[in-house]
Amino acid sequence: MSLLRKLNTKLADTTGYQVRRVPAPGAAGNLGAVPRPRGPRPARPAEAARRPVDPVLDRLLERPVFILTSVRSGSTLLRLMLGAHSQLHASHELHLTGLEVYFKPGSPTERSFRALGLGHEDLEGLLWDRALHRELVRSGKPFIVEKTPGNAFQWRRIAETWPDARYLFLRRHPAAVARSWHEAVPDRSLDEAAERVVKYMEAMEEAHAELGGHVLRYEDLTADPAAQLRRICACLGLDFEPGMLDYGSGLENTVLGGGFGDWNDKIRSGRVQPDRPAPETVPEVLEPICRTWGYL
Template sequence: MQSDRPIFVIGCPRSGTTMLQLMLHAHPRVAIPPETRFMISAYQRRLHFGDLTDPACRRELAEWLVNRRQSRFHQLGLDAAEVAEQIVTGPPTLGSALGVVLRAYAARFGKPRWGDKRPSYFQNVDVLLRLFPDAQFVHLIRDGRDCVASLKEMPWHTGTVHSSVSTWAEAIDFARHRAPKLPAGSYHELRYEDLTADPEGELRTLCAFLGEEFDPAMCEPSRVAGVAVPEHKTWHVNTHREVTTVRSGSWRDRLEPEEIALCESVLGDRLEEYGYELSGAPKASAAQLLAYERTATMRRLARTKRAALDRVVRLREPNPVAAQLTSAQLELAGLPLPRLEPALTG
């Protein structure tokens, strides 16, 4: 039986996750949409939707998902009324409702396997596993100095260099400390530099992890960029071009000396662990290091506060949250698998 497990692409922002999304979307059995904005916000709001065994509550959730512009449902090219009806008539769990949207996107392309891509999901893997207990996570890692340099240039990025450095550190610390504790067969990581240098080799390994056959179309993600990357995201212009290594190491020309010093002072051991050579920049100034520590501490406190709040909310959940759409999800819920109709013989 071929896998129907959901696939989630994660990584520090500007790690190349959109390119990887397109590589997966080019596969004949997999569809990964542009970044959505409903997954975590729906989970955080789950008590508001009430008892989802009540069709009226599922209707409210469905309308919130398909009509709220912030969710970016409108970018998926789906019929809102049709998807809302699928949610109302579907299994009575939050994960199922969210999965129905992703499944409908895959069905738009005639593909059986679905998932999602959002870099910051590395911060929410525990939540995604609650929603989709059979999920598989693909973590793309890129030289932190290149990520910081690229974030500086983004029109939507409002953070400081300190927050950018902290974000990459958090992504790597997730890979080093939390990922090894995930269920077997649920986590795979690869480096941007290796993926761009040897797309076929890296994608063959990735497909083996996913339980899929490699398809050469995956090496030409630009062919599907016009479909799977919204036009307004001009910062993804490179996804419309051939895969190249030209951007690897471009931090040397894009970062100021003091920014390189900060990156290597804070991230040095992490960079070296993942095979990135340090430039030998001098140690960052005490003021820069103090500013970084303030930022990192504030981010840690915010994560701790969110986790504590989530533990409280879990005690008040009126329903299980796990999806009941895929074969493994149904099995975990103790539900029968759908029966396959026998093939007609002539």
């Protein structure tokens, strides 16, 4: 990001203004006029998250399932397994909460929707729900699963948007997560990776304390996938389907470019051994969460 863009981002967030170069007088198509500023929108007024104004009319989804986890924790593997169930549609990461709604300040649009009792948060809830429902209808299945790791930081918004949502908390050894992320992004040091992944894990703990839900470990999922999937299905009120263990042969595997079928064979044969970092290699910032999760 350029220095000017960083400056404009800060200015837009705090003042609503930006710095722009004035075009040369008489430039083609401009006639000396200053172009309309573009770039980051001014910060919108803060609103507290709240439940649907009219739950019956405002929500199409029923009992969506959210996997709350950190990056590099095996959520893609879990998604593919769940998506192989006849009742669950598990799409790729949708980064849903990045969809935002804005009003032009003081505009007739803002006044009109606020007269209906709908603010930014309410309209975003409608948008998110409709987008997920569209994806679900296309799948022909009754329930959707969403696993974007960033949802760990948005759990309050998710819980307010879908009061009937269900939650799966996927844990992995925090030191293994940090090392995996460091290896995936080498210009990020191991300590930097550890400091960032612990924030996901702390958010997961907050969410679980308030929302409840089913907790599972990546290490247990790879060691005995059938047992873990049976527990998940029981939590979701579904029957276990053996086809969940054959997730690597389906359409989603083709879309992702293959490779999961061989991994599936390795898991089922016990040839996958997740990292179990030695206690002395655990970064200090991760020690508390490692103890909380039983890894130390």
